[in-house]
Amino acid sequence: LTHDLVVTHAHVVTVDAADTVISDGAVAISDGRIVRVGPAAEIGRDAREVVDARGLLLMPGLVNTHCHAADSLFRGLIEDLPLEPWLSLVWKAEGAILSPATVRLGATLGLAELLRGGVTTTMDFFWHPAEGVAAARSLGVRVATGGMFFDGPAVDGIAPADRLGEAAAFFDAFADADDVFPGCFPHGAYTVGPDSLVAAKRLADARGGLFSVHAAETRAERETITARYGRSVIRHLDALGILDARTVLAHCVWLDDEEIEILAQRGASVAHNPMSNLKLASGIARVPDMLRAGVRVTLGTDGAISGNDLDMWMTLRLAATLHRAATLDATAVSIAEALRMATIEGAAALGVDDRLGSLEPGKFADMVLVDLGVVNAAPLFDPRTHLVFSCAKADVRDVYVGGRAVLKDGAPVRVSLSDTLEEVAALTPRIAASIHG
Numbered sequence: 001l002t003h004d005l006v007v008t009h010a011h012v013v014t015v016d017a018a019d020t021v022i023s024d025g026a027v028a029i030s031d032g033r034i035v036r037v038g039p040a041a042e043i044g045r046d047a048r049e050v051v052d053a054r055g056l057l058l059m060p061g062l063v064n065t066h067c068h069a070a071d072s073l074f075r076g077l078i079e080d081l082p083l084e085p086w087l088s089l090v091w092k093a094e095g096a097i098l099s100p101a102t103v104r105l106g107a108t109l110g111l112a113e114l115l116r117g118g119v120t121t122t123m124d125f126f127w128h129p130a131e132g133v134a135a136a137r138s139l140g141v142r143v144a145t146g147g148m149f150f151d152g153p154a155v156d157g158i159a160p161a162d163r164l165g166e167a168a169a170f171f172d173a174f175a176d177a178d179d180v181f182p183g184c185f186p187h188g189a190y191t192v193g194p195d196s197l198v199a200a201k202r203l204a205d206a207r208g209g210l211f212s213v214h215a216a217e218t219r220a221e222r223e224t225i226t227a228r229y230g231r232s233v234i235r236h237l238d239a240l241g242i243l244d245a246r247t248v249l250a251h252c253v254w255l256d257d258e259e260i261e262i263l264a265q266r267g268a269s270v271a272h273n274p275m276s277n278l279k280l281a282s283g284i285a286r287v288p289d290m291l292r293a294g295v296r297v298t299l300g301t302d303g304a305i306s307g308n309d310l311d312m313w314m315t316l317r318l319a320a321t322l323h324r325a326a327t328l329d330a331t332a333v334s335i336a337e338a339l340r341m342a343t344i345e346g347a348a349a350l351g352v353d354d355r356l357g358s359l360e361p362g363k364f365a366d367m368v369l370v371d372l373g374v375v376n377a378a379p380l381f382d383p384r385t386h387l388v389f390s391c392a393k394a395d396v397r398d399v400y401v402g403g404r405a406v407l408k409d410g411a412p413v414r415v416s417l418s419d420t421l422e423e424v425a426a427l428t429p430r431i432a433a434s435i436h437g
């Protein structure tokens, strides 16, 4: 038999350069990679395993470019506060609860929720990043992560002077992995000084890795940075020489026209987190202006403390609707643009669009089967409209990473979620107590 797997008779949404949709399509997979994409009649059934996907939609795995999966442990704990008092309670809770073991538990909870919703690659920004990798590997998903940078005392107990060495060790450990995309992750320009930002970027560049930082999330951050350094956040990062195509900036809510132009010229990517920005009252990012200026915009859920669920479908829908209302322009973000932001643009921001982000020959077979036999998907014209406006996390049926099933009928294949949920329940009284006293 020629192929390992053929998924056939699906509505195939490829997200290739031409946004090709094949109504009775098939994808053939060998050695974890897609080898053929086309009409079912042409691809045939010459494979060890054939999945008949009638009534289902096949699309690339979603790419979430900004998350703190382990913060799922604090979902719903701290609510209805402005950002600054909210953040000080978040850090208090993290300090009381987080250890390598609880980070792994929280990351498993968070990444399992993302997997449930068809996310196959997540950029995860957190303490003890090797635990995030362990959680991702237990589920069978890919993760972009690495050493955190933070001036002053931090919950992982690593001194600021040791962070560069820790980050370098992370690169050493995962340099050759195809399921881990290592990088350097300074928290923000207001919590990490210029020297550490530059050192982190130099390390990332020397290892061919990613660099991501929270940037221009709130008006207060913009004011703090301007007061401290005499220029706004993006100008500050640009003056430090750390904006380029390997840099992903989370949020970018508070940008002026010139800052948008700087991002476009440098080729830096933006991780847009509409749910987090709405809930924390950070503001509405100028996504249509960024898109028109040629800035790469991708989508993130942020953590479950700032958006409560890790839902790329809600994120996708908000990205395609919020900016229409904000600009009074129903064409502000198109269906095709929103879908690309959730898939191929995310992969490009991570520097892996040669292997991920679309269903095309040569790419890893990271694929999602979405149920179209549900009331919210009838009738069917262009299935992409459903993906952006009416499908939900619960409509994801099966997920493949590298051609292997990691979610079947909505349940992770490799781990028992009941064990994870029991462990979280056992920890819950301690979590509840963590913000008191």
Ligand SMILES: [Zn+2]
Pocket: 066, 067, 068, 214, 250, 302, 303
């Ligand atoms: Zn964040």
